[in-house]
Amino acid sequence: MNWTQLLTDIAAIIAVSAPLIIATMGIYLSERAGVINLSVDGSMLLAGMTGFAVAYTTNNLILGFVAAALVGGFIAALIAYLGVRLRISQTAIGFVLALLCTDLSSFLGNPYVQQTGPAVPAWPIPGLTSIPVLGQLFFRHDAVIYLSLILVPLLAWWIMRTRSGLIVRGLGERPDALFARGIDVIRWRYLMVIVGGVLIGLAGAAYTLDLKQGWTYRHMAGTGWIALAIVIFGAWRPWRILLGCYFFAALQTMASRLQDNAWQIPTQVLQVAPFVVMILVLAVVNSLGAPELQRWINRLPMPLRRVIRFLTSPAPAALGKPFIQQ
């Protein structure tokens, strides 16, 4: 493998993981606020289909993205109403909505199958593209990919370094403490889930209007579940989630590269390889964080313990638990 080939591959990985990053950041926001939005897979399909349909009919990309964001936000608002206000099991409604929105996208999207619509244009940033290496890696993409690059640092800074970010973290860890300090937990959770849903909707449109242009039956089904898994893999930390997205995209790129391989493995099998790796990593990382193992881990030398601490980080304590105002 030569140097230019490697650069092209990395640039491609950065590009293909853009929708995944946007979606995972949406999930991250919502889960940091203590609410699981399990509908991601269906939400992305329905939002992506709507985005494509609107952009196709109006020939306006911006309207397409706005429509997708609205759909994502609407489904999230429904989950917030049912899960946060009515306190129904978030797993149950999320799962049903995932299936429902998938079928809805097939039903409503039927007229738009195989149509050619508008697509996000490439937008190399003048001046910056000529920087060696970095220019090729980061500055020869389009607006959606730049958004994915900005989103992670922005969210990481907001959640970890600002007062309102602290409130968001509090929603997922100790909502009762926030309530005692006079913060309207329900309203904040609503807000965070909806903002998360908007990002998930945008991610759907990022597929249909940019990375996998157009619409087909169950266009990018499966990616939503991957995004949900990556957030767990990333242990609810933005930078590790980003790493997870790139890792997954790299595995997929490798899988398609190895298609004409010497191992005699059929190509279709390689396409499921990333999922296998993801589950294995989840198993190892989560079991390292298991309370049963803490006694053994505490006996290890300090540097090793640091590594394990970094690898394992618990889920937000109040994740999926409804808040009952006293």
Added chain:
Amino acid sequence: MKTKFVALRTPVIAMGVGIAITAVLLLLAGADVLAAFGVLLSGALTSPSRISDMLMLLSPLLLCAVGLTTSFAAGQYNLGIEGQMTVGGVAAMWFLRGYHDGSPVVLFWIGAVLCGMLMGAVWAMLVAVLKRYMHVSEIFAGLGFNFMALGLALYLVFGPWKRPGVASMSGTEPLADVLWLPTITGTRLTLVTPVLAIVMLAVVWRLIRHTHWGLQVRACGLSALASVRMGVPATRRTFEAMALCGACAGMAGALQIIGVYHSLVPNVASGIGLMGLLVALLVRADVRWVAFVALFFAVITSGSIQLPLALSIDSSISGVLQGLIVLAIIVARARRGEESA
């Protein structure tokens, strides 16, 4: 009497809401709403061959849903059901490949179904172990194992078990004709699958509702901690419930191979497990309603297959209708304060 009437009313209203939203969607798509509902409800019942096709969907669906009521009773969201069905099919195919002319066919059928059940149970146990000892959510472990099962089936179809010369998604070399489960003349339906599905329904009903074991499983589902304090072996009961669910799914997968596909196809499960999850969400651990709800879902799903031809409407509307009804009923229950978190 009055409370019973109220209890009956809310699900009925919820179903009405689900149907009304579906009607609006059909209107939006420019379809003849009444005709569409007519096809959905009766499309599967108009001819013997259509009824048999509906029963061919109903039987594995019932098996999955029955299994899932067990895992739901134990409080587990077994999203890995599709994978458990797939490996059940793989195991059955593995067993049947050992067939030689003149061997006792019935023994091979029984062996294949048992292999499928065993493999399905193992696949479900993997998820249960990952959840219990490695703290991986059963939802994501289950999904991961679905993809792994699909990978395994694809590998076999395109690799070691491929049709000589041509490997394709359409499956492996078909089984010898004698190994196909006999069908009712004129249809593709075999009676074995519906009968086994009903047997499993009765067995699971008895286990869950009328045995000490079932009581303990339900206790684990309500509160694992409380049941441990009461001396229930919660880990063991949860594992057993998951294994039983996997066995049901594996049986469904094996029967799809012997009775329907007659070769290993990659997509053994084809969404039946997910539909089973919808059924199970609707009935929860209440086994009495499983057959009724599964029948309703099977009728509208088979009926919807005629929609594109009869009225040029996309058949996914049946899935939309099912999802809306399940969602509406879950909400109705919550508003009655019956179910929270």
